[in-house]
Amino acid sequence: MVQEEIRRGPWTEQEDLQLVFYVKLFGDRRWDFLAKVSGLKRTGKSCRLRWVNYLNPDLKRGKMTPQEERLVLELHSKWGNRWSRIARKIPGRTDNEIKNYWRTHMRKKAQEQRKKATSISPSSSFSNCSSSSSITREENERNFYDTGGIEQLQVEEQKKDNDQEQAGESMKVYSMDEIWKDIELLEENETINKSIMGSISPLWDYCADPMWKDFDWSTFR
DNA sequence: AAGCTAAGCAACCGCCGCTAT
DNA sequence: GATAGCGGCGGTTGCTTAGCT
Numbered sequence A: 001m002v003q004e005e006i007r008r009g010p011w012t013e014q015e016d017l018q019l020v021f022y023v024k025l026f027g028d029r030r031w032d033f034l035a036k037v038s039g040l041k042r043t044g045k046s047c048r049l050r051w052v053n054y055l056n057p058d059l060k061r062g063k064m065t066p067q068e069e070r071l072v073l074e075l076h077s078k079w080g081n082r083w084s085r086i087a088r089k090i091p092g093r094t095d096n097e098i099k100n101y102w103r104t105h106m107r108k109k110a111q112e113q114r115k116k117a118t119s120i121s122p123s124s125s126f127s128n129c130s131s132s133s134s135i136t137r138e139e140n141e142r143n144f145y146d147t148g149g150i151e152q153l154q155v156e157e158q159k160k161d162n163d164q165e166q167a168g169e170s171m172k173v174y175s176m177d178e179i180w181k182d183i184e185l186l187e188e189n190e191t192i193n194k195s196i197m198g199s200i201s202p203l204w205d206y207c208a209d210p211m212w213k214d215f216d217w218s219t220f221r
Numbered sequence B: 001a002a003g004c005t006a007a008g009c010a011a012c013c014g015c016c017g018c019t020a021t
Numbered sequence C: 001g002a003t004a005g006c007g008g009c010g011g012t013t014g015c016t017t018a019g020c021t
Helices: A013-026 A031-038 A044-055 A066-079 A083-089 A095-120 A137-145 A155-167 A178-188 A190-200
Strands: none
Touching: A013 A031, A013 A044, A031 A044, A044 A095, A066 A083, A066 A095, A083 A095
């Protein structure tokens, strides 16, 4: 069997538009199906990731606010590297974003600590690796990074949090910018719309029903 | 202006758990 | 009950951008 070529690497605007369209059409669940039906040469996983981390209109973009930073610190001390869990508590932020933030944040922190430590005493360093002079810089950062908050996780608390999570699940805060502008442009310009629909996917070939003619793009948000 | 380094971010990989068959 | 397929998660990598020399 000839394996269909799978695209990797950065997503193009065209791919984004395609994905957004199909997610709105079929929902953000069956990613393998979406990947196939959309005609995107991407894996379901890749589609999901792109949606979750970038295209989802509920995402908040830009720098973390001090409140969010505090929340991340607090929750990480509680749960450790449970990024998706932490992300659920911070509307508009993804696990990937928080993870990246944490890494950067901790690297900075580790460097500051190291500076402090070396300025006070050459032998004093991180509390968890003070005796090992052979430990590398990277290892130091890693030790600092992995605070192991998981041990603090308690079953009772987890239950409680799960309940809270369920209750607050529908929190939706911010909308996304550029992709949606593109969608709006499409909405305004039906000729472009049609040409894209014609070229994007083999699915259109199967759709005898002209449902797309009256498709309301404004419901995309 | 050019080169270098660090920071930030997007995307991939591998593993695990859930679910349908 | 076994297993295959899929989605989700955490860890990691690599590219781009910003800042510094």
